[in-house]
Amino acid sequence: xxxxxxxxxxxNPSCLSKSERxxxxxxxxxxxxxxxxxIASLAKSADVSEPTVNRFCRSLDxxxxxxxxxxxxxxxxxxxxxxxxxxxxxDRVEDYTSKIFEATMxxxxxxxxxxDINALSRTVDALSQARRIGxxxxxxxxxxxxxxxxxFFRLNTPCSAYTDAxxxxxxxxxxxxxxxxxxxxxxxxxISLVETARIARESGATVIxxxxxxxxxxxNCHILLGVDSQENTDIYINMTSRIVYLTILxxxxxxxxxxxxxEFQSHLKRIKTVLAEMRFSSSPTD
Amino acid sequence: xxxxxxxxxxxNPSCLSKSERxxxxxxxxxxxxxxxxxIASLAKSADVSEPTVNRFCRSLDxxxxxxxxxxxxxxxxxxxxxxxxxxxxxDRVEDYTSKIFEATMxxxxxxxxxxDINALSRTVDALSQARRIGxxxxxxxxxxxxxxxxxFFRLNTPCSAYTDAxxxxxxxxxxxxxxxxxxxxxxxxxISLVETARIARESGATVIxxxxxxxxxxxNCHILLGVDSQENTDIYINMTSRIVYLTILxxxxxxxxxxxxxEFQSHLKRIKTVLAEMRFSSSPTD
DNA sequence: TGTCATATTGTAGTAAAATTACTTAAATTG
DNA sequence: CAATTTAAGTAATTTTACTACAATATGACA
Numbered sequence: 001x002x003x004x005x006x007x008x009x010x011x012n013p014s015c016l017s018k019s020e021r022x023x024x025x026x027x028x029x030x031x032x033x034x035x036x037x038x039i040a041s042l043a044k045s046a047d048v049s050e051p052t053v054n055r056f057c058r059s060l061d062x063x064x065x066x067x068x069x070x071x072x073x074x075x076x077x078x079x080x081x082x083x084x085x086x087x088x089x090x091d092r093v094e095d096y097t098s099k100i101f102e103a104t105m106x107x108x109x110x111x112x113x114x115x116d117i118n119a120l121s122r123t124v125d126a127l128s129q130a131r132r133i134g135x136x137x138x139x140x141x142x143x144x145x146x147x148x149x150x151x152f153f154r155l156n157t158p159c160s161a162y163t164d165a166x167x168x169x170x171x172x173x174x175x176x177x178x179x180x181x182x183x184x185x186x187x188x189x190x191i192s193l194v195e196t197a198r199i200a201r202e203s204g205a206t207v208i209x210x211x212x213x214x215x216x217x218x219x220n221c222h223i224l225l226g227v228d229s230q231e232n233t234d235i236y237i238n239m240t241s242r243i244v245y246l247t248i249l250x251x252x253x254x255x256x257x258x259x260x261x262x263e264f265q266s267h268l269k270r271i272k273t274v275l276a277e278m279r280f281s282s283s284p285t286d
Numbered sequence: 287x288x289x290x291x292x293x294x295x296x297x298n299p300s301c302l303s304k305s306e307r308x309x310x311x312x313x314x315x316x317x318x319x320x321x322x323x324x325i326a327s328l329a330k331s332a333d334v335s336e337p338t339v340n341r342f343c344r345s346l347d348x349x350x351x352x353x354x355x356x357x358x359x360x361x362x363x364x365x366x367x368x369x370x371x372x373x374x375x376x377d378r379v380e381d382y383t384s385k386i387f388e389a390t391m392x393x394x395x396x397x398x399x400x401x402d403i404n405a406l407s408r409t410v411d412a413l414s415q416a417r418r419i420g421x422x423x424x425x426x427x428x429x430x431x432x433x434x435x436x437x438f439f440r441l442n443t444p445c446s447a448y449t450d451a452x453x454x455x456x457x458x459x460x461x462x463x464x465x466x467x468x469x470x471x472x473x474x475x476x477i478s479l480v481e482t483a484r485i486a487r488e489s490g491a492t493v494i495x496x497x498x499x500x501x502x503x504x505x506n507c508h509i510l511l512g513v514d515s516q517e518n519t520d521i522y523i524n525m526t527s528r529i530v531y532l533t534i535l536x537x538x539x540x541x542x543x544x545x546x547x548x549e550f551q552s553h554l555k556r557i558k559t560v561l562a563e564m565r566f567s568s569s570p571t572d
Numbered sequence: 573t574g575t576c577a578t579a580t581t582g583t584a585g586t587a588a589a590a591t592t593a594c595t596t597a598a599a600t601t602g
Numbered sequence: 603c604a605a606t607t608t609a610a611g612t613a614a615t616t617t618t619a620c621t622a623c624a625a626t627a628t629g630a631c632a
Contacts, residue, residue, distance in 0.1 A: 018610095019610065020609095036353075038589055038590085039589065040589070049610065050589090052609085052611080053590095065590065065591085067322075073356050073363070074360060074363030087540055091544065093407040093410065096537065096541065097537050101537075105394050108387060108391050112383075112384070112391075117379055117380050120379055120383060121379040140433065140436055143436060146432060147426065147429035150425065151426075239532075239536045242532070247386065250386050250525045251382065251386050254373055254386060258375060258377065304580080304581095325618070326618070326619090334581080337583090337620075337621085338582080340621095352619075
């Protein structure tokens, strides 16, 4: 994704001249006003000439003022007007709530843009032909693996989740060709998981990694579902990556279900009916 | 939020005249082109006059053409240009991937708008003063509970996750005043969980429910963290609510951490260091 | 069916906006 | 402290959006 215009404005003393910085300042003061202003009024507010505003837009890789307004408007609309603001000690509840929700949305949106459709497609193929499926995760990714298991066990392929390093190792060693092993790790650097991936490969299983690109785990799998963790925001990485992973697993489960075709829907319906009996009335799965 | 302009365009044969509909059609064909067009070129593409385009904008509650472009641009940027389209049998990978990602984003965005800050704040208070914390969930919410446990166990309050109905019942019965019980359920109608909530209340624990408003569970707790499940889209409910719940738990964990104050940060840092030793190098928690 | 009334669309002109080309001012460097 | 480069402004041009008005179409009713 081309970097957010607002961010560039905030962090760019270089590349802008003195008067251009005045323009930037005025825009940052009230971006929502800026997108509705004409070049003339903006120039007046910043106390510079109109062409200066125009040149300012060009230095930000826009073709002109209208183009700049458009891009600014879009970046304001993303709901993340000042993306990646970190939570700060004195934030009130509403402050950090907004920040976390926004960070989550922007992570999902980034992932949507950067996900490798081809890898996704090959994964759906592998999963729908699998003899058995295993989801492997430790720590925060452990619950992701459990969640994936809960999704996939309703399909008719045998399926397990392993959230313990030793179990994982044993399961990987016991894997056979035709098995699919999905390894989930935010860092992709946990030694035992990378080992597990290697073992699973040696056993002949298809190894799929849901992890950060270029990590050791990413280098040791057959299919990589890579998710770039956001550059700057340390704090949010754990929160947001996990959510992105869950979403990707939703996509995979959906893909496999579609592949299994319509005669399979009745099978799912039966499960729903059984679950409904546990309820005061109606509806889905907790 | 004012209803999305694109949606209005798609579903509005009324309120638009014949020529105005021609304009709408051209815009829907390539909205991204439309936001960069002048009124003249757009009028030409739609084979109508310029004032017609202008009148078209006015009938959509815009002050004029530039205003319309702005709103359209923003709604395209939201990433949810065609919200809530359901997955269909013949969707290609890229189709259902987009749909699921978009549904997720819009669910998070809706939740952000509708979440009760006051309830959130009281929950943070309760959690940070708790003698011990339990997270209860079954099915898909089971992994949410596990995840919450993984987040909270790093804070110094004793904390557990229960994902088994029997365990939950026993833990609820054993609860004491000062304990906080967080019950997670998408439907809020699972009989055993509603029972568990009642038992926990009787034991004197503070019961917090992360569930659908107006459900039996919602009526049986001290603090309700309600998340409306999306109206129409049946299929997505399970996927998206779970993600919203996780996000809310992120907010809670952040809130509690902030409340515990700065002298606590070193404690967290120590955990990170220990984890780092399990890695090929650097960084967070799987 | 013809006439009037209303609604819809288009034409032409105007004001405003954005951009260009050019000039002046400031800053940098040998 | 000149010479050259860079930055900023002035004024003219082009493009854009809008207004007022005219023309055409649509429809209701005698």
